[in-house]
Amino acid sequence: MTASMSAMATDAGRPAYARKAPMPPTAADLRLIEKAALVSGANVWQTRPIPRLGVPQIWLSDGPHGIRKQPGDADHLGLGGSEPAVCFPPAATIANSWDEELAAEIGIALGQEATARGVHVLLGPGLNIKRNPRGGRNFEYLSEDPELAGRLAAAYVRGIQSQGVAATPKHFAANNQELRRLVSDSVIDERTLRELYLTAFEIVVTEAAPWALMSSYNLVNGTYAHQNRHLLTDILREEWGFDGAVISDWGGADGPAASIAAGGTLEMPSPGFESAREIVRAIQTGRLDEAHLDARVNELLTLVRRVTAEARPMPGNHTEAHHRLARRAAAESAVLLRNESTILPLAPGARVALIGAFAEHPRYQGAGSSIVNPTRLTTLLSSIADAGLELVAYAPGFALDGRPDAALTAAAGRAAATADVAVVALGLPDADESEGIDRPHLHLPAAQVDALRAVAATGTPVVVVLSGGGPIETPWLHLTTALVHGYLGGQAGAEAIWDVLTGTVEPGGRLAETMPVSAADDPTSSGYPAQGRTAEYREGLFARYRFHTSAGVAPAFPFGFGLGYTRFAYADLTVDVDGATFTVTNVGAAAGADVPQLYVRRTGSSAVYRPDRELKGWSKIRVAPGERRTVTVPFGARTFRFFDVRSGRWEIEQGEYEVLVGPNSADLPLSATIHVAGTVPAGTPDPALAVYARGDVRDVPDAAFRALLGRDLPDDGWAVPLFRVNTPIDRLGQSPSRLVRFAFGFLERRKRRADAAAHPDLETQFIYYAPFRTLHKMTSATRPVTDAVLEVANGRVFRGLRHLVGALASGRRIERITRDAFERSAGIERIRRTRPPRRRRRPE
Ligand code: BGC
16 A cells, blocks of 8 residues: 555545545546546555545445454454454344344444544444354354344444444345355345345345445355346345445455446455456457446445545544443343243352353354454453352363363362352354354264263252354253353453343343254255355245244244243234234233244235245333233335245235234244235145245255246356366366376365364465455456466466466566556555665765
């Protein structure tokens, strides 16, 4: 970065854009080279400036639950350090609060944290649907249900943008597995795509108007998300009215001209000037209409104008207040799953044995690009004294790396024996929860279960506190007296857990995703993550609770479930065209929070197969003991609709619908039937989709999926010749060249070490599965370098190496020429590091 660029960017996050140019510049004011260069990044975190028009650089930062601003060495995997910032609980945790107000408060706080650090664009929230419970990034996402994910994400976005910071909902769309995420093709029928995987994005766009959106790494139905016209133009802009900038995921853009034509605004991070050259060439040869580039440039200029507006709130220091908010948010999101003999809340002064290494080394966030360097971190051990409890013993109970250790297990039992209650902190190890890697299973490590067994054997009541951003199988549940799933609590998570265990905060959390008995119960489990080129969404609409309730497969804890320290009774449901009204009475002795939920089921003959029940609304209420509350959940445009693939429109099928109300998806005591006039008459079901009408989609035959998809199943194998720009590097073991296979052996060994490591090695995982194009997209290499490497990989070793030498030499020169042309045009002053002239020695 040049000196002048950085000066513009770091002026307390408020460059002089609006002051310098009374009429903000548009694409019409820019020259072709400027426009082409503006639509890709200047470096890992910044856009390019055009000083001659007063267009500053803006700064983009992760991540969804705190600010990861990297002032020095930058990376997109959370490997390097970042400035301290408050680490809020990740999305998976907050979703359990079902509380839009809380999400908006966190959004405001994130916006404040961003302005305080000169960050203009916050790369979150994440809201992909958790298709399978083993998704590696589920901890960064909100829910398995689009209504819940969309409404919470909209609240985050409103909060963030109220501070003049752009939110960037991500990853659009169908980013549901980590394995080979840069080359995996999500194959989904249009109805499932719309109703399940796009609805949350539709809600966030139409209800919160984000200024930016991040496209996903994967392909959707054969086309990369960042160059998918159907997604980015037809749906996002034309149907939903999105007027912001679509930012590629880091390294997720493929063809620059195709992206510009399809609606992809900004390619990140910096591909050097490679993409700029390609865009100019495409326009000059008539392959790309300059009007598309102008549209993208205007979107980017609008983003810059929005985030640098004079009216942006002033930065301030809110660290203490934000730590308190993080604590309250974690407490309100913790889910009480079991409470036998009402052991909880703990009595004041209770004598507690604290067991489990997580009490000292908390798991409070997942690994990867979302990682936040917290301003401080409290632990269960360090904060128990403030909870009004007496710590009688602490024992780690197990080794964090999962290795069996009989001495630690035995010590756990001894520690528990003398206490009134044992609080046992269990959870997922670091390596199980990271961007880039899907979870292999949903178990706790055996060493942790051994420790739990040793504690339970003493007869002391056992309160298990789980940390981990997703479901965990609980075959050991009978060993516990109480179970609290704290998810990932952020930097104040430990204090929040004590708040819940002592009853300072009544547990109002309800699961935003299903906890299955076994990972194998999920209909997608056998093919997850997809190993080939395509990920076939054969289960259609039956993801997670939609499957469990339709196929009658009972989970361990259903979607929407959570206990509290009081009880509620539901009654008096009435339904009319506007919505459902019912009463909720707190019939216990304590004040408490509840989340009454409304689901809709189609009854009678229908042409449209549907899950047995779908969430359509809820209310988060706080009720005093004995109080009866009347709750109304309004119907809206999404309550009865389905996406009609024949007309390509949303329709409502005429007929009877059952409205179900209750405390969770498996317990819906109130029901009423309503006749809906609809927009289309009820039809007869398509026999080709019979398996979907039955709802048990564990084994969908090819013919049924083909009928659902409306086309032939795409080829799942890798093309020939094998190595192209988008072939993943892990295929190198199949290179025709012995030399290449031999060299690849080194990377394979590194990958094996990475798989076995206690902490995820994301760099190796990324390189191993990345496509070859990342060479010229994410390093200083140019496209001819990638082409030469591909020649080598395809077996033309010596020719390829010769080309490689040439490409490396010419690449530097070409880059310099384009960069100089851009900078001269844009008015960027470069400080050339020329050597001072040598002094001539005077002759003696
Ligand atoms: C992640 C994004 C993140 C970006 C920048 C990518 O690897 O998928 O979610 O915003 O890196 O760090």
